[in-house]
Amino acid sequence: MNLLFLISIAILFGFVGGRIAQRLKLPGVVGYLIAGLFFGPSFLDVFNDKLLEDMNIFAGFALSLVAFMIGSEMRLSTLRELGKSIGVITVLESFGAFLLVAAGVYLLTGKMYLALVFGAMAPASAPAGTVAVLQECKAKGRLTNALYAVVGLDDGLAIMIFAVAVAVARFLLTGGDLSVGTLLEGPALEISGSIVLGCVIGAVGGFFTRRLSGSEAVFAVSLGSVLVCAGLAIYLHVSLILANLSLGMVFANMYPVANRRAYRAIKSVTLPIYIVFFFIAGAHLRIALLPSMGLLGLVYVLTRIGGLVGGAFLGAVISKSSPVIRKYLGLGILCQAGVAIGLSLLVSGEFRNLGEEGRILAVAVVNTVAATTIVFEILGPIAAKFAIVRSGEFGVNITEDDLIETYKVGDVTQRDIPVISAGLSLSEVIRIVSDTEYFFYPVVDNAKKLIGKVTIDGIRKTFATQELNDWLVALDVMEPVSFKLTPDVILSEALDKFKRLGVENLAVVTSDEDDRLVGVLNDRAVHRTLSAEVLARQQKADSAHGGQYAHS
Secondary structure (H helix, E strand, O other): OOHHHHHHHHHHHHHHHHHHHHHOOOOHHHHHHHHHHHHOOOOOOOOOHHHHHHOOHHHHHHHHHHHHHHHHHOOHHHHHHHOHHHHHHHHHHHHHHHHHHHHHHHHHHOOHHHHHHHHHHOOOOOHHHHHHHHHHOOOOOHHHHHHHHHHHHHHHHHHHHHHHHHHHHHHHHHOOOOOHHHHHHHHHHHHHHHHHHHHHHHHHHHHHHOOOOOHHHHHHHHHHHHHHHHHHHHHHOOOHHHHHHHHHHHHHHHOHHHHHHHHHHHHOOHHHHHHHHHHHHHHHOOHHHOHHHHHHHHHHHHHHHHHHHHHHHHHHHHOOOOHHHHHHHHHHHOOOOHHHHHHHHHHHHHHOOOHHHHHHHHHHHHHHHHHHHHHHHHHHHHHHHHHHHHHOOOOOOOOHHHHHHHOEHHHOOEOOOOOEEOOOEHHHHHHHHHHOOOOEEEEEOOOOEEEEEEEHHHHHHHHHHOOOOOOOEHHHHOEOOOOEEOOOOEHHHHHHHHHHHOOOEEEEEOOOOOOEEEEEEEHHHHHHHHHHHHHHHHHHHHHHHOOOOOOO
16 A cells, blocks of 8 residues: 555544544544554554554654644743743653652662663653643643643753663663763753754744745745754754754744744644654554563553652642642653653663673563553543643633634524514514614514514615505515524534625524524624633633742
């Protein structure tokens, strides 16, 4: 099968899996992963190892976009609000995971070098999983801001911890030279190189983007900047994630208006990219490895969770962060995937030629991390969604378009609009029209079924064509109703019908078979209702920010 056909399978079946997961109140990410797992070598083997290797380019592509969006959320005003707390939390959750995993493995095996290597794996996170959940949940608030910052910043710290811990483990195993300068030189160059690369491309890309008009042009230049940054990061052997995070951060703070346009343009195409990315990640998972996880894997899973959650809690307490961050931030950073697997392969390559103990360590690290990744890939997004829902930040960061896609006609129907009976005299109809501010009045029979409508234009025509006689009733002046809606119609479809028909009002009846009047859908009233709901949710988010990090 050709690659394009396989990508279509990933998108379509991943999308279906995501919808099923959402119906089960799970993050869509879990559905994408399980769909990939089903089509991967563990089951159908449609996506075999060779194909998965060919599709790895999507991993770099998706991670680049994720890192850019994280950076775009890290505005200086937000970081000032977060204050010192975010740095303290990031350090303690990373070192908490490292130390607790290392301690657990040492108590289990009695081998310090093995403990250090497994501890070095623990801080590595998977920002894509967390970010995908935050965007799916339309999250906004103090916890959301903290999660964006932590998953963005801990990548650099994870690199530093990994380099130092693995070097010490190698020294303990072989007794070779150990130099602090040598330990820190490589990670320092990688981190600083990533930041410089991202800052330069962010400044240049932002400068050109702000001069563009039209969303297509903004999208082209923004996406091009992200991909240039990713390509150069790979070529220079620096962190792709840190480079694009720096790009987004510089872009957001130097050119905020242009960055918002670029962010919206890129975000509009992220869903299929996310689906393919997580589908491929799911296909990489090997169910057969779960039994091989053993006691060592169980210790790794439990101590990593305890270290991340406990470290984040301790950091939040020390920095006097808000209660919502103390309770839930640790649950939002459990995802672990490709980065950890990549680090385990680096360990394997470095240790497998260091004698029998080195070979055993290499095999143990690769197998255990690959097996536990299955747990964290599924558990991480679920825990992140739980944290967002419990914090009250779910569904806050929305627009009118978001609401339109979730509302039905019945949710915004005007039910208190004046209704005119068919036998009502014309003078009484005119009085009702004069006393109210509507432009559309449904006419019903004795059974409350819709039989017509009275409009302002219709009243004017009545005055122009005939004398005002007392014997005229609503039935004589009403107009027929050609188009109706029912409460279960999707709101977006109803608004499209307004545009096609060129009208502002449509009557709403019980069903296609039952014309009993429910109310009237008014285009302007719908948008007023949606705007009020968006404002209310934004005010809820703003109030959540009120007074936060006051002690920072």
